[in-house]
Structures are given as structure tokens and as C-alpha cells.
Amino acid sequence: MILSLPDLLSRISDRLAEDVLPALTTAGWPASHVRSTLVLLAYAQSLLVNGPSFLVHEIAAIRVLLAEGKAVLEDNGFQQSLIDDIAEVTAESDLITISNLDDLQAIFSQHQALLADLIELGHSAPAAVWPQTLRTHIDCYLKDYAKREKVLFGEVIAMSPL
Amino acid sequence: MLSGALIPDNNRIADYFSRKLGADCKTLSVKQSFPGISRQTWLLKMEVSGEEQGFVLRFDPPWGASVPQSLKHEWLVYSHLWRTAIPVAEALWYEDGQDFLGGLPLMVRRFVDGSPGIPGLAENSAQGRKLRRRVADEHVEQLARLHLLDWKAHGFGDFLNPPEAPGQSFRKEFDYWSRFWRTNKTAPFPVISEALYWLEDNIPQDTPRISLVKGNNGVGEEIWSPDGRIVAFSDFELATLGDSAMDLAFSQGTLELCNFDASIRYYEQCVGHSVSPERLAFAGFWIKFKAIACLNCCLMRGFLARNDPRLAPAAFELTSAKAYEHQLAAAMGRNIVEAWAEVSGRERGSYASLGGQS
Numbered sequence: 001m002i003l004s005l006p007d008l009l010s011r012i013s014d015r016l017a018e019d020v021l022p023a024l025t026t027a028g029w030p031a032s033h034v035r036s037t038l039v040l041l042a043y044a045q046s047l048l049v050n051g052p053s054f055l056v057h058e059i060a061a062i063r064v065l066l067a068e069g070k071a072v073l074e075d076n077g078f079q080q081s082l083i084d085d086i087a088e089v090t091a092e093s094d095l096i097t098i099s100n101l102d103d104l105q106a107i108f109s110q111h112q113a114l115l116a117d118l119i120e121l122g123h124s125a126p127a128a129v130w131p132q133t134l135r136t137h138i139d140c141y142l143k144d145y146a147k148r149e150k151v152l153f154g155e156v157i158a159m160s161p162l
Numbered sequence: 163m164l165s166g167a168l169i170p171d172n173n174r175i176a177d178y179f180s181r182k183l184g185a186d187c188k189t190l191s192v193k194q195s196f197p198g199i200s201r202q203t204w205l206l207k208m209e210v211s212g213e214e215q216g217f218v219l220r221f222d223p224p225w226g227a228s229v230p231q232s233l234k235h236e237w238l239v240y241s242h243l244w245r246t247a248i249p250v251a252e253a254l255w256y257e258d259g260q261d262f263l264g265g266l267p268l269m270v271r272r273f274v275d276g277s278p279g280i281p282g283l284a285e286n287s288a289q290g291r292k293l294r295r296r297v298a299d300e301h302v303e304q305l306a307r308l309h310l311l312d313w314k315a316h317g318f319g320d321f322l323n324p325p326e327a328p329g330q331s332f333r334k335e336f337d338y339w340s341r342f343w344r345t346n347k348t349a350p351f352p353v354i355s356e357a358l359y360w361l362e363d364n365i366p367q368d369t370p371r372i373s374l375v376k377g378n379n380g381v382g383e384e385i386w387s388p389d390g391r392i393v394a395f396s397d398f399e400l401a402t403l404g405d406s407a408m409d410l411a412f413s414q415g416t417l418e419l420c421n422f423d424a425s426i427r428y429y430e431q432c433v434g435h436s437v438s439p440e441r442l443a444f445a446g447f448w449i450k451f452k453a454i455a456c457l458n459c460c461l462m463r464g465f466l467a468r469n470d471p472r473l474a475p476a477a478f479e480l481t482s483a484k485a486y487e488h489q490l491a492a493a494m495g496r497n498i499v500e501a502w503a504e505v506s507g508r509e510r511g512s513y514a515s516l517g518g519q520s
Contacts, residue, residue, distance in 0.1 A: 027196050027279070029472075036473035043480050109349060116350035123359045139495050142353050146491035149484075157485045159477075 009045045013038055035160065042156045047101070050151050055104040058145065062111040063090050065141055068134055069118045076129045082117055089114060168223060169194070169204055170262065176208070178262040182255060182270075185211040195278075199461070199474065200228040200378075200399050201236075205273060216273025218251065221266050225469035228460045229399045230342055233267040234258070238321050239398040240271060246316055248308055251385070251394045276385035276393035283381065283390075283419075294419040296390040301380060301416045302425050304392045306432030309373035309406040318374055324403040329367040331404040332444060336365055339452055346459035348466055353491045354454065360494035361447060366405075366440045373406040380416030400452075407437055407445035422506055443502030447493060450486035457483040 003011075016034055024031040070086040073079070089111060098104055119138060122130050150157075169175070172189035179187040188209040195203040195218075204219040222233050233256070240253035252272040259265050282293055313319060325334040340358050347354075377400025385394040400412075410417060410426065417425040430436050461475035462483075493501035 029194075029196060032197060033473050036477035039477035039480055040473065112352055113350040115352045116355045119352055119355045119359075138352075138356065142356055142494075143491055146353060146488045150488065153480060153484045153488075156480050157488075159481060 006045050006048050009041050009048075013041045013045075016041075039156055039159045042159065043153070046152050046156065051101055052099060052104060054148065054152055055101075055108050056098070057148070059104070059108050059111055061141060061145070062108075062115050065137060066090055066111065066114055066118065068137060069122075072131060072134055073121070076125070078121055078125060082114070082121060085114055086118075168202065168221075168263065168266075169219075174262065175206065178260075179206075179208055179210070179217070183210060190214065197474070200397065201233065207273075217254070218271045218273050219268060220271070221263055221268035223470075224266065225464035225467070226460060227399065228456050230346075230456075230460065231399055231401075233269060235321070236398045236401070237269040239318075239401045240269070242317055243395070243398075246311060248311060249304070249392060249394045251396065274385050274394045276387050278382050278385065278396070280381060280386045280390055281388055291420075293390050297381065297386070298417055298419040298425050299428065300391055301384075301413060302429045303432055304384075304395070305376070305379065305406070305409050305413075306429055308376060308395065309409070309433055311374050313372070313374045313403060318403060322374075322401070322403045324372055328369040328372050328405075331369040331372060332365045332367075332441075332448070335402070335404050335408070335448070336362060339455055343451075343455045343459060346463065347455075348458055348463055351458075351487070353487050353494075354451070357447075357451065357490040357494045360498075361444070361451065364440070364444055364498040366438065366444050368438050368441060369405040369407075370435045371406075372403050375402050375404050375406055375408050377401050377409070378412055378414065379409055380413035381419075382414060405441060405445065406433070407441040408449060410437065410442065411445040411449045439499045439502075442506070443498045446502045446506055447490060447498065450489055454483045454486050 016038055021031060021034050021038075024034065066086045067090045070083055070090065073083045073086075089107075098107070115138075122135060122138070169192060170178075172192065175192065176187045176189045179189075190207040190209055191205075192207075193205045195205055201220055202223050206217045206219055208215055208217060220233070220236075227233070237253060237256040240250055241256075243250045244253050251274045254270045254272060256267070256269045258267040260268070262268070280293065280297060282290055283297065284290065285293070313322075313324075318324075325331045340362075343354070343358070376395060376398060378397065379395075383395075383397045384392050385396050387393050410429065426437055426442065457475070457478050461470070462479045464470035465472075465475040465479075489505055493505070
């Protein structure tokens with residue numbers, strides 16, 4: 001039987017936390033390196049287990065937002081380069097077929113960059129031509145995103161790296 | 163070498179100090195101060211012309227500091243404060259381009275007895291509670307003294323570029339740090355992009371006076387006596403001229419040791435003016451953004467470039483920076499005072515939990 005990667009990471013974490021960390025002085029770089037390693041292992045574990053479904057969900061949610069934003073941009077003739085970039089990513093084929101974590105992370109980063117640009121543009125545009133509904137959608141998405149993200153970071157956040 | 167320590171051997175340290183002090187020096191001991199996340203700090207015991215003396219050597223590692231401000235900025239704050247009644251260690255010299263540390267900027271100050279941690283502070287007993295109360299009160303009193311300092315008369319305006327008027331304090335701070343963030347962030351952060359607009363909409367203008375603001379402060383930063391007195395303020399890497407509420411929001415758990423609200427009321431008595439809920443709330447969320455900016459734009463940037471050998475920057479990005487980002491996400495769009503009321507007073511003192519062993 002092959003040990004799964006999350007299980008392997010979990011065993012490494014247990015040994016470090018139970019056997020190595022207690023043997024070190026609390027306040028010093030050796031303990032800090034071990035604590036930081038535990039944080040990074042916890043994140044890697046969560047990323048392996050929850051990462052793919054989280055990223056697929058997030059990419060899909062951002063695409064909906066970007067599509068709404070694009071409609072506003074076209075109507076009001078804002079920055080053409082952003083319209084082109086959004087058109088490109090919203091025309092992508094079904095993302096469910098992608099399962100590679102690296103690819104998903106790269107696509108997610110690209111979508112986040114466009115969302116950040118959309119937010120900047122929305123705030124610099126005159127209120128009269130930037131619909132409040134889109135701003136509300138963005139606000140709701142960001143809050144929901146942060147809540148969902150706690151699944152990824154929840155256990156990690158409680159750990160102090162010092 | 164732990165944490166990428168860069169200190170030369172004892173003979174070279176002795177040679178350098180002999181040259182600088184114009185006296186025969188011998189290195190007795192060398193110890194790195196922990197955690198020293200912002201800059202490398204080394205505690206040196208030297209024999210100078212037969213007399214034992216302590217020094218603190220502080221310098222930026224090659225991967226950079228955890229803040230955008232230069233070491234010279236910090237040196238200037240130290241050396242100007244030394245000429246006031248505010249307790250700081252004597253600043254001895256600053257040097258840039260020397261051969262001792264390969265040209266890295268460095269500063270040397272005199273060692274003062276005390277510790278960044280306080281033994282027994284986390285103790286669950288009547289004595290522990292009494293100590294926590296004393297530490298919180300002491301910190302309030304010393305911060306108030308710093309904030310009431312006549313910075314203009316002591317020359318701080320010559321290098322700290324003050325706001326044009328008290329009411330412009332937070333605006334100036336916002337402009338500087340939001341520009342720094344936009345230029346140096348390692349990735350797009352839509353939550354922070356949106357949060358910055360929310361913060362901008364809530365910039366207070368009721369700052370009563372421009373103060374010398376220390377920046378990161380409290381247990382873990384200052385040099386404390388075992389009975390909970392501040393022997394010397396320490397680490398001025400984020401010092402600026404602006405609204406003193408930023409220091410109240412950046413005590414890293416020290417003002418939360420007993421009761422945060424009571425500490426604020428005591429501070430108001432000490433400085434003679436009130437701290438409006440709007441200033442306190444803005445400062446509270448602002449410090450969270452500033453911490454994200456330092457963790458990401460300085461620490462994480464160095465880690466990603468594979469220059470910083472420490473693992474802590476990546477761990478901080480996944481813990482502190484993420485936690486602050488989530489708090490901003492939950493608050494933005496809401497009334498800032500109401501949102502802050504749910505968060506304030508809940509800071510965990512990460513340094514205090516070390517139990518004074520640093």
C-alpha cells in the first residue's frame with residue numbers, strides 16, 4: 001500500500017511537533033524554523049486535500065464576476081486592454097477538466113489579477129457609469145472568498161511561526 | 163549558520179571596535195538577538211581598555227529589512243531621542259560602506275540591562291495579573307511621554323517629513339503606504355485592493371496633534387526590567403510623525419494585557435486629549451494593512467527571491483498576513499467603528515507568550 005502524500009506530511013508534522021520541538025529552547029531560531037516548517041506542512045496538506053476543488057470553485061466564481069464587469073466596461077468604453085484580457089479568460093473551455101494543482105493556481109492568479117484591475121478601474125470610474133450592483137457583487141464575492149479560504153488556512157492561521 | 167547569520171569572527175569584531183573607539187578592544191561574547199525579524203541585531207560583550215562594556219550591533223541583512231525605511235532612518239531617530247528625556251539606549255555610530263560587514267549599513271548602540279521579554283508575564287496567578295497591569299500602565303505612560311515630546315524642537319522635522327497639519331496625518335500615512343503596496347506587492351490581492359478604498363473613505367481628520375509615533379511597540383520590542391518598567395524604547399524602524407493612535411493599535415498585545423479600553427482611557431488622561439473612536443478604529447485596521455504590506459512586500463519578497471534563508475517569512479504570510487486579510491475582508495464596507503469594536507482588544511501577544519526568554 002502506498003502512503004498518501006497528505007498522510008506522509010501529517011506523519012512528518014507529528015514527529016517534528018512531538019519529538020523535535022520540545023527538545024528545543026522556545027525562543028530561538030532552531031525552534032522558529034521547526035514551527036515555520038509545521039505551518040508550511042499544514043498548508044501543503046490542506047492544499048493537497050482542499051486545493052483543487054477550492055481553486056476550481058474560485059476560478060468559476062471570478063469568471064462570473066469578470067463577465068459582468070466586462071459588460072460594464074464595453075458599455076462605457078473603459079480600458080480596452082482589460083476588456084480584451086477578460087474576454088480571453090472568460091472564453092476558456094470548461095475548467096472542471098483541469099485537475100493539475102499548478103495549472104489551477106496559475107489560472108487562479110491570472111483571474112485574481114484581472115479582478116484586482118477591475119476593482120481599481122471601478123473605483124476610478126465616475127459613479128454615474130459604474131453600477132452599484134457590480135460593486136456589491138464584488139464585495140460579496142470577496143467576503144465569501146475570505147470565508148471559503150479559511151478552509152485552506154484555518155488550521156494554519158492558528159499556528160505561530162515565531 | 164542559523165537565520166543566515168552574517169557576523170564576522172571575534173578578532174575582526176575586536177579590530178573594528180578598536181578602530182572605532184580608539185581603544186584596545188577584545189571580544190568577550192557574541193549573541194544574536196531573537197527573533198530579530200526586522201533587522202539583524204547582535205549583542206556584543208567587549209573588553210574596552212580593560213573594562214567590560216556591552217554593545218548592540220544592528221544591520222540590514224543582504225535580503226533586506228522587513229520594512230521600507232532605511233537603517234539610517236532608524237539611526238537618526240535613536241540619535242535624536244538620546245538627546246531627550248525619552249528612555250533609549252545611547253546611539254554610538256552609524257556607518258555605511260565599511261569593510262567590516264561587506265559594506266552593509268550598520269549602527270551601534272550601547273547595551274542596556276534588561277530584556278525584550280518579561281519573566282512571569284504570562285503566569286496565571288495574582289502576581290502575574292499584577293505584573294500585567296503594571297506593564298500595561300507603564301507602556302501607556304511611556305507612550306504618552308513619547309507622543310507629547312516636542313519633536314520640532316528636537317529636530318525630528320528635519321528628517322521625518324511631518325504632515326502639513328495634524329488633520330493630514332492619516333492622509334499622508336495612507337498615501338505613502340498604499341503607494342508602497344501597489345509598487346512592491348508580490349501578487350494581486352483583490353481583497354486588499356478593495357479594502358484600501360474602504361480605508362480611504364474612512365480616513366479620520368480629527369488628529370489633535372502631530373506626534374512622534376514609534377511604530378511596532380510593546381513587549382518584545384522595548385527593553386524591560388524584570389519588574390515591568392521600560393528601561394529603553396527600542397527598534398524604531400517604523401517611526402514617523404503622525405497620529406499617535408497608530409501606536410495604540412500596534413502594541414502587539416501589550417495594551418491588551420489587562421483591559422484594552424481601560425488602557426485607552428488611562429492614555430487619554432496621560433496625554434490630556436481623547437482618542438476618538440474613528441481614529442482608533444482606523445488605526446486598528448490600518449496597522450493590519452501595514453503589517454500585510456511589510457510581511458509581503460519586504461519579507462515574502464526576499465523569501466521568494468531565495469535570498470532570505472529563514473522559513474518564518476513564508477509562515478508569516480500564511481498565518482499573520484492571511485489572518486489580517488480575512489479581518490479586513492470581514493470589515494470592509496461596514497461602519498469602521500462598529501467593525502473595529504468586534505476586533506479590538508483581542509490581540510494575542512505573540513511576544514508575551516514567549517515568557518520573557520528572548
